[in-house]
Amino acid sequence: MDRRIETKHIVILVPAGSTLLTTxxxxxxxxxxxxxxxxxxxxxxxxxxxxxxxMGQEKMIESSSGLSILSEGSYEEIDxxxxxLIVTGLARYMGDESKEKMIEWLRLKSGSIRRICSVCSGAFxxxxxxxxxxxxxxxxxxxxxxxxxxxxxxxxxxARIFIKDGKMYTAAGITSGMDLALALIEExxxxxxxxxxxxxxxxxLKRPGNQSQFNTYMDCKKIGNPAxxxxxxxxxxxxxxxxxxxxxxxxxxxxxxxxxxVFVRELRITPAKYINRLRVDNACQHLIxxxxxxxxxxxxxxxxxxxxxxxxxxxxxxxxxAQYRKNFQSSWCDLAV
Numbered sequence: 001m002d003r004r005i006e007t008k009h010i011v012i013l014v015p016a017g018s019t020l021l022t023t024x025x026x027x028x029x030x031x032x033x034x035x036x037x038x039x040x041x042x043x044x045x046x047x048x049x050x051x052x053x054x055m056g057q058e059k060m061i062e063s064s065s066g067l068s069i070l071s072e073g074s075y076e077e078i079d080x081x082x083x084x085l086i087v088t089g090l091a092r093y094m095g096d097e098s099k100e101k102m103i104e105w106l107r108l109k110s111g112s113i114r115r116i117c118s119v120c121s122g123a124f125x126x127x128x129x130x131x132x133x134x135x136x137x138x139x140x141x142x143x144x145x146x147x148x149x150x151x152x153x154x155x156x157x158x159a160r161i162f163i164k165d166g167k168m169y170t171a172a173g174i175t176s177g178m179d180l181a182l183a184l185i186e187e188x189x190x191x192x193x194x195x196x197x198x199x200x201x202x203x204x205l206k207r208p209g210n211q212s213q214f215n216t217y218m219d220c221k222k223i224g225n226p227a228x229x230x231x232x233x234x235x236x237x238x239x240x241x242x243x244x245x246x247x248x249x250x251x252x253x254x255x256x257x258x259x260x261x262v263f264v265r266e267l268r269i270t271p272a273k274y275i276n277r278l279r280v281d282n283a284c285q286h287l288i289x290x291x292x293x294x295x296x297x298x299x300x301x302x303x304x305x306x307x308x309x310x311x312x313x314x315x316x317x318x319x320x321x322a323q324y325r326k327n328f329q330s331s332w333c334d335l336a337v
Contacts, residue, residue, distance in 0.1 A: 003045055005045060005046060005047055006045060006046040006047075007046065007047055007048075007080075008047070008048050008049070008188075009049050009051060009080050009081060009082050009084075010048055010084045011051045011075075011082050011085050012051065012053065012086045013053050013087045013122075014054060014055060014061050014088050015055040015090060015091050015093065015125075016056060016062055016093045017063070017089065017090075018064065018088045018090075019063065019088075019089065019174060020064070020065050020069070022088040022089060022120045022122070022173065022177050023177075024069075025175060025177040026086055026088075027052065028178070028201065029178050029181035029182055029185065029201065032200050032201055033048060033193070033197050034048050034049075034050070036196060036200065039193060040189050044188075044189065052069060052070075052071045053072055053074070054071040054073060054074050054075065055075060055091055055094065056093075056094060059071050059072070075102065083113070083114050083115070084116075084117065085106075085113050085115070085116050085117065086117040086119060086181075087116075087119070087125045087126060088120065088122050088177070089119075089120060089121050090121045090122070090125065102125075103129050106129045106131070110129065113167075115167055115184065116131060116167055116169070117170070117171070118139070118169070118171065119173065120140045120143075120172070120173035120177070121140060121143050121173070122139075123137055123139040123147060123170045124143075124147060126170070127150070127151040127154060131168060132153075132168060132170070133153040133154065134153060134155075135155065135165040136154075136155045136157050136163050137163060137168070137170040138156065138158075138160045138161075138162065138170050138172055139156075139170065140172055140173030141173070144156050144158050145268065160172065161176045161179055162176055162180040169183075169184070178201070182197065182203075223266050223267065224266065227262075228252065228266045228267070231251055231252045231263075232274075234251060235248070235274075239275075239278060239279055240302045241302065242302075243275050243302070245259065245260055245271050245272070276316075279301045279302050280301075280303075280312050280316050282301045283298070283303065283312075283321065286300070287321055294306040294309055294321050297321070
């Protein structure tokens, strides 16, 4: 007797002006999983079907790069049950009436959709519906402060690649949509299959959502204040030492109070939290690239002990150092058909 095969409809909702990769990235991940589905077909009772749908009325959607995407049509024409919805950008070019109509559609449909996702500034669309209220969420790093100010009910996570909170999933931006799509596939079909898909797409590795969006060292190169930039570069070279605000202020030729004020203005984070973030970032690199023990890593990064290393990882990344290393150093799995 033939098994009943369910269709899980994956809908990517695209506004005009969306960045091309926020749409085609997740689309290609799901498309490749469909292509490779024979590997897991005997183990599951469903299949994926992808849809690119316009947030407006036009089938042809012009991206921010000028290339156009041919969609199936407007979201209003959807006549199938949506399993996973991925919103890929702002509704910046929609009139107020059209935008409110689309937002109301999202609110009405949200109860029947298993997973509701956003990539990049698509988080603003979900925020407008109220579906993110009281939940953790993220967007592109350049938009997170604005998201937090506009929607104070949302617990905005500044640097996360993607976040799951209940049925709501938000991804940072651009390429992180691919990481999110791989995580969704892993939920449905397991880690081995998700890694297999990542390998086919020639992705270096499948990043967990709690990895930072950016490297903190790169950030310090963009700091406008020369004195603060010099301090940040000096911190990078002295992470192993005991670093206190008074010493950093002296290096910057400022009073401790003024230094702390200017530092927060430039980086939107306190010196102590910045140093801790740097130490954790540095520890992440050592976990991935070396075979050093956790005690050795903690010592060379200024976190002193393996216990403190673990505590900081759980606080900032919500994952243990051991699990972080396992996730990133996993070799590709051979899949049996």
